[in-house]
Amino acid sequence: AQKVTQVQTEISVVEKEDVTLDCVYETRDTTYYLFWYKQPPSGELVFLIRRNSFDEQNEISGRYSWNFQKSTSSFNFTITASQVVDSAVYFCALSGPPGNQGGKLIFGQGTELSVKP
């Protein structure tokens, strides 16, 4: 079965601190996809990144970076120099190989990040 675990339920940091959100996944598939979404207090879900299981290169986008390690089944998300606007709930999600279940997103429980000024 597929499962996503976000071990941190809540994180609180002070502005300009770096923060890492952990995501651990379980799957028996060799082909799978990992995602991160942001849900700010306004409630909408914002797509941040998609990574497939064959691409273990880390990715950086501005202050955001992602570390994908298949050996530990982890897909961690780091925000550098955090800002108050980063305050949100962040979800890690997993989907399986193409097929009738391929579109299904399995979400972790979410990590609520609070960045204080």
Next chain:
Amino acid sequence: SAVISQKPSRDICQRGTSLTIQCQVDSQVTMMFWYRQQPGQSLTLIATANQGSEATYESGFVIDKFPISRPNLTFSTLTVSNMSPEDSSIYLCSVGQGINQPQHFGDGTRLSIL
């Protein structure tokens, strides 16, 4: 990415009634999905809305309770039937251009049942 309009944005309903939520996309999309987010919880997939055929429901969700329509590639509806307080949630529509492509979400419908 596609612009997704979801209506209503919120509603307060009486127990036993039904509400239909609409999801309109500004371009044709391959995949449309409906999710539920219970208070303080994560998102759970209700069903995949299939164009021109019956939706594919996830375990724990049934067509009688959550009938779904998808008459074309830009529009879908989800009905929450015979509502009870346990149905109080955010219901979100998402769209994607292919399996395992990023799904983009509407702003959600915040539903409260009294």
